[in-house]
Amino acid sequence: MAPSDEPSSDGPSDGSGGEPERLPPGQYVPRGFPVLHYGPVPKFRPDVWDLRVFGATATGGQYAWTWEQFDALPRTTVVADFHCVTKFTIPDNRWDGIPGTALAEMAPPHPDVTHVMVWAEYGYSANVRMSDFLDAGTLLATHRDGERLTADHGFPVRLVVPRLYAWKSVKWVRAVEYMIGDRRGFWEERGYHNVGDPWAEQRYSYQEDPGDSPPP
Secondary structure, eight states, rough: OTOOOOOOOOOOSSSHHHHHHHSSSTTTSSOOOOOSSOOOOOOOOOTTTTEEEESBBBSOOEEEHHHHHHHTTOOOOOOOOETTTTBEEEEEEEEEEEEEEHHHHHHHTTTTTTTEEEEEGGGEEEEEEHHHTTTTTOEEEEEEEEEOOOOOOOTTTTETTTTTTTTGGSSEEEEEEEESSSOOOHHHGGGGSSOOGGTTTOOBBBGGOOOTSSOO
């Protein structure tokens, strides 16, 4: 996988903690939390780290937060399952972080924005529909299960999109680009499904229906 590492989504739950009936098709619950990503784990340098929002903003300008500023923002907690396209699911993760809705309030998008491109260290990217980015479960997460993210799981910040496979849950996030229209990110250009809904098993691009794909 990639700097998102594993795919993620949150589906029907009976609250019983990972029984087969709450899992998307083809998923299983492993031991532990596997680590998958493309490329090396980046070194965190708080003195130069920032998180930017750019592209089709409402003002036409860019926004940026230093690490000190970003880490001081109010956090929200979301409990959600995490569904990897490689077929494992980690149930009931407690994520703490800044909601996508809060970021959009601080850095408003142009009304015509339909998608975001989430950028990570080393140029990794994943495209996400704006409706998924603004979903109540979507966070720019800093903590999992009460602890800071570990470096191999995305410290200091990873996107968590509990509706989608976890390659969309980008690790080591550095920027969010607002887009009027859609284009494929890193894995989407390499054969993964453009949307990535685990409940529909949208794993690969050959499964895409009309309307799933960006314009040619």
